[in-house]
Structures are given as structure tokens and as C-alpha cells.
Amino acid sequence: MKAHSTAAAPAGNAGPRAVRGARWAAAAVVLGLALLAALPALGINQYYQNMLLLTFLFCVLGCGWNIMAGYAGYVSLGQSAFLGIGAYTAAILAVRWHLSPFLVAPLGGLVAAVFALAVGLVVLRTRGHSFVIITIALLFILQIVALNWPQLTNGSTGITLPLPPFKKPWQTAPFYWYMLALAALSVWLSAWIRRTKFGMGLIAIREDEDKAGIIGINTTLYKITAFMASVFFTGIAGGVYAYYLTFIDPIGMFNILLSVQTVLVTMLGGRGTVWGPVLGAFVLEPLNETSYAYFGSNQSHLVVFGLAMMLIVLFLPRGIIPTVGDWWAARTAAARGADGSAQAAAAAGTAPGAGAAGPRAAAAAVGEEDSA
């Protein structure tokens, strides 16, 4: 028996098939990454480089948010606050120390994690619903602080970062690659957490937090650690994003719309699944750009968001990956029903969330070793 065969559970004998599937999936991931990395060299134009870069940014935001909201069940609307923290950290330090923002961006990740620790110590010690409120509050408080502390943040005037030294036609590529690397690391971290004892503890917390405590899981520590992990790469991405924009201000950087988009991206792809945020980002961000190009003005852009949100909640409440996973499980089970295991078919067809097999198999795909 293989560790991840537990994932493909109800249908049973998934042994060697699952291993082969995981190898194929791992190969596909490596190939996909290589292809994406090669694109700037293959000469795709700036418009598409920009679109993909923002897609990677949403992968980072979504994968991070998903650790807290998808695994542990703690929904936040403050993911973009940590992007802003990272952006300001990198901008301030780069200007003061005369260093490349690329070099100081990782410090933004650390500062974001420290903020998560502080917020977590206040609101994550108990169970409950205050988390979502506090994360929104954090976003607005940081915006107000950034506006009113000109010595540090240059207030509403904003900060202009050092001009990037990259020459045409390579002016976007370094940002593109940096963001791609962060997206890949975010997926890796999320997948890694998902299959560790830590990740299982987070899911226990999502399913029944009181019970998790009773069986010896230190829920407070798990939640705070998860929160810190969920903002680290977002903080780094903030620095890269700031450098890419070369100018940041409090309104643009502490923007709740970015948080809402993060939620949307993850819900669309599949909350609680490793690849959900990635899929969601690759669907929504291009859509986003297109609608922006079509409608231009900010207001109608918002209408598109609102509609997307409503459609997802109405028709795909669990997101694409779990829904397709269920459908697939029901289909294969029905096919097997012919040779006697009708029971498995019924189980896979009716059990809520049986499709979790899909995302978990995907998690296994990212190089899970055989622990036979």
C-alpha cells in the first residue's frame, strides 16, 4: 500500500496506477514550468508577459490564502495587506540602502510573516469568526498608517523605486521569472504542507477544531504557523510587484479588491485543493485583462467581478477541481459498477466531497515519495 493510495480510497486498488499517475503529473508540472520559463526567450510580447506575470502573482496570493482558508478553514480578506507590507518593506529598504528591490524582497516576506504572527497571537488563540473581520481591519489600518506616517512611507505621495536597469526587449522578463519562481515555490509549499502531519492537523481544525484539540493538536500553534506560512511568499511577491510598478502608494497597495480577487481565484479553482488557486488564476486573470480592455473604466470592471463571484457561488460553490473530481469519480465508479462493486459507485457518487480524491491525488503528484 502506498501513502497516497489513501487518497484514491473508495475505489480501492489504486496502487501502481496512482504511482504512475503521480509520475506523469510530476513530469507535466516540470514541463509546464520549463515552457512558461522559456516564453520570454521565445519572444512573446509584453502584453502577454504582463498578463502571465499577474497570473503568477495571483497564484502566489491564492496558494497562500488557501493554506489558511482552504486547509484550516479560516477565511481572510486581508491577503493583499501582506502584499502591501512586502511592497513597502522592499521599497523603503531599497531606497534607503541603495539596493536592488529584488535583493530586499525576501525581507518583505519576513516582515509579512512577523505581522501575521502578531495578528495571529491576538485573534487565533480562540476559535471563531473574528479572523475575517480582523484581516479586513488590518488592511484598512495599514492603509491609514501608510497615509499618515510620511517619514516612513512618504504618505499619499507614495514611493518611487529605483528604475530597473533591464534593457528592451528584456524589460519585463526578470520580473516575470521572479514571479514565476515565487508561484512555483508557493505551490510547492502548499503541496508540501498538504501531505505532512501539519497539513493533516490543519484539515482536522477545519473539520472540527474542538475535537482536534482534544486529540492533542495544539490548534493555536498550528493556526499561527499556517498564517505565517500563508503570507510569506505573498510578502516577497509584494516587493517584486512594487519594483515592477516602480511606484507604490497606500491606496494602490493596500487594496481590498486584490484580496477579493484572491478569494475569487481560489474559490473558482477549488478551495482546499493544491492546484485550485493555480487553475483559478489562469482562468480569471486573463478574463480580468480582457474585460479591462473591453470595458476600460473601473466601475464596469467591478460589475464583472461581482458577476463572476455570484456565478461561482451559485454554480460552482466548491470550485472546478472538486466538482470535476466528483464527476470523474462517479463516472469511473459507474464503469466499475458493472463488475460488481456497485457499493463503491454509490459511495463515490453521493458522498459529499468524495472528489477530494482529485486534489489529493494532485497533491500526491507533486513528488510524494512512496512510504510503503
Place this chain on the structure above:
Amino acid sequence: MRAILRVERLTKRFGGVHAVRECSFEVRQGSITGLIGPNGSGKTTVFNLITGMIPADDGRVIFAGQPIERLPRWERAHRGLARTFQITRLFREMTVLENVVAPLSRFSWRALAQSAVSGPERRRAMELLDFVGLSQLAHRKAGELSYGQQKLVEFAQVLMQEPKLILLDEPAGGVNPAMIDRLAGLVRELNRRGTTFLVVEHNMPMVMSLCDPVIVLARGSKIAEGSPKEVQNNPAVLDAYLGD
């Protein structure tokens, strides 16, 4: 005889309801102690207070010689205290096997980074599932199991913690007679190997054959204690049950 658990003047109010009232009793090490009483007499609440599900208003809980009433629940679990729930609580979206390996009997950062279901832990969980007779369901979603099977999974989950004291809240409730015998057999077997039990149960034949001593609660306080025979013949106990 050494007490593994000592409850002293434990008190809990819910608004106007005095659920547990200056409740004191001891559980002897190595015993299978029964805890009975009419519905609403505070048995489940006592379990909740002992395990830290809810904070006590007043009173002390001494476990293995140490006060634990201020410790968080996971810390109490790490000291060797485990429980089942009157209405079984499993992680329904996890598989049966994942449920059984989920408990932690101590904390370490290294353990957190390990594969969720692996190595000796996985072997031990499979042994426990064998012990309760459910190893063939190891890879099913816990939520898909029958109620009785879920009770057995929760039992295996509790055993994974290698606890010193196990609190069982109505283990026979909603379980068919064959399964009840099986459960009683498992409890005896574990008790022989050194685990202490405190059992809340309404099934009197089960209590009378399994437990000694038996503690009786009424309106949140202990009103009697003794061998099953003594308790059965105690007028105060009859009053408590009939007067309800």
C-alpha cells in the same frame, strides 16, 4: 489505592442551569469506574470540564498527581487523558486511517514535517483498526461509515494516543448488542494491559458487568459510590432516578 484522577469541588453553571455543582470524586488507577446518573445530571459536562472542552467556573482536576484544570486541551491529551464523545465526532472528510493517525501524543516540530500517514504510525494505526475489526475500511471516508463503526473508529483514534485514562461517554448508545459486547470486550482487554477507564453509560447490564466502582451523579453532584450491587440497592440512587 492510588487515584489517577481526582476531581475536587468542580462547578459549572450555564446561565441559570447549575450543570455541575461542587462535584468531587476519584478514579482509582487501573479501575474501570462507572459514572451514572439520570439524563441531565451533568455527566457529559463533567467530561467536558476534565478534558478542557469548556472551562470550569470553579474546582480542581488533578490528573496523575498534577493539577490540569488550567492546561489547554492538547496539553491534557499529551499527559495521557483521552475521551470519546456521546455523539461520535470524527473528521468526516478524512479516511478512517487518517482519522486514526491524526492524534498527537506529544508535540515536536520534526513530527509536524513528516508525512501525514507513514511509517510506524501507519503500522500502529492499522493494528488498532485490526483490533477494533475495521481494517478493511481503512481507506473509506469516515463519514460514510455506520454509526456503530464510527464509534469503533473513535475508539481506535483514542487508543492511538496511548492514554493512561480513557473517558467513554455512552459507548453503547445507538450501537447494536453484538457491537456492545465487542466494545466491552475491548475495554476489558485494554484494562488488563493497564489502561484506566471512566465510563458514562445508560445500559445498566453493561455498567453492572463492566464497572467497579460505580459513581452516581444527580443534579451535578455525587450522591453515591460503591460496587454495582451497593449502588443498585442504595435508596438515594433509586430516588434520584425515580424522582426525575
